[in-house]
Amino acid sequence: MSVSKKKFNLVVLDMAGTTVADGGLVEQAFSAAAWQMGADPESMIGYVRATMGESKISVFRHLFGGDEGLAQTANAAFEAAYGERVAAGLIVPIPGAREAIERLRGEGRSVVLSTGFARVTQDAILAALGWEGLADFTLCPADAGGRGRPYPDMVLAAFLRSGAADGVQEIAVVGDTSYDMLSGARAGAGVVAGVLTGAHDKAQLVEHGASHVLGSVAELDGLLGELERSS
Structure with a gap:
């Protein structure tokens, strides 16, 4: 697989609270x-x-x-x-999430959707939203040896499986929880971005390793582009 010259070639996105709003x-x-x-x-x-x-x-x-x-x-x-x-139709996308994923992939980045749910639940969410095929692929803890967050395993599994990044510094990890931040930081991701659409607030996200905090995932491609232009 050819490798893009983008600085952040692999984006690992959480689902509930980050790309999917489940209303509690x-x-x-x-x-x-x-x-x-x-x-x-x-x-x-x-x-x-x-x-x-x-x-x-x-x-x-x-x-x-x-x-x-x-x-x-x-x-x-x-x-x-x-x-x-x-x-029962009680989940919806975070506003702008689908479009953000499409923009990220359109820029040549690989996008992975990850979750702490079991595969059957993850697949049900994707089917309910019509998101099958939206990302390059999806991961649940069982796909990474059974250990979910706060371990770095799913992020590293995405890195190994995608072949999109030359090193972990080219990974951007995005989530709404402290454990998302810990997972990204422990994996050595170049960007560990918290979003304020889910479980934890800015202080919690920063305390656990967020390098950036965004209002929502809809702002992510703008952040990555800005970081690349300034590097």
Whole structure:
């Protein structure tokens, strides 16, 4: 594969909260799963909010004290509850997200959509939005050995699979959570951009490694172009 001369040739985008607005469906699905497991959602929601962006099975492993059977059952309940809400049409794109992805690819950049959801839920979201084929490819934790954010594995899997960048410094990672920022920083990405359309605020994003903070993903191509022109 030929490599573009762009400085930021690979863009790894989070989904829920970054490119997809789900109106709090993650918390709703966690609550539904907790009730199904006979647990009190209120006792768990603080941890859920703090770890937005993490692989959901990892969250449930923590919440259920490392009991793998309970964690897997709870995760399946969560994915089912979220999937039902997706099927009901309760998700929409972040304004300008699709257009931003199209512009980024039109500039010769490879774009990867990543998520902490299981593959079945990620595919359901893409189908509901009509986004199949919008990005170069998509990744979930299982595609990167099972470890999701805050580990760098999905970003590095995108780097290895795409062949679009000569080094990790040519990667731009974009997300709305602290764990997105940690993942990008740990991968050595040249740009780690937080967006203010999701779970965490500017202070949280910067504290966990954001090199830039944007109002939304719609501003990303402008930022990358500016950085390239000034380099």
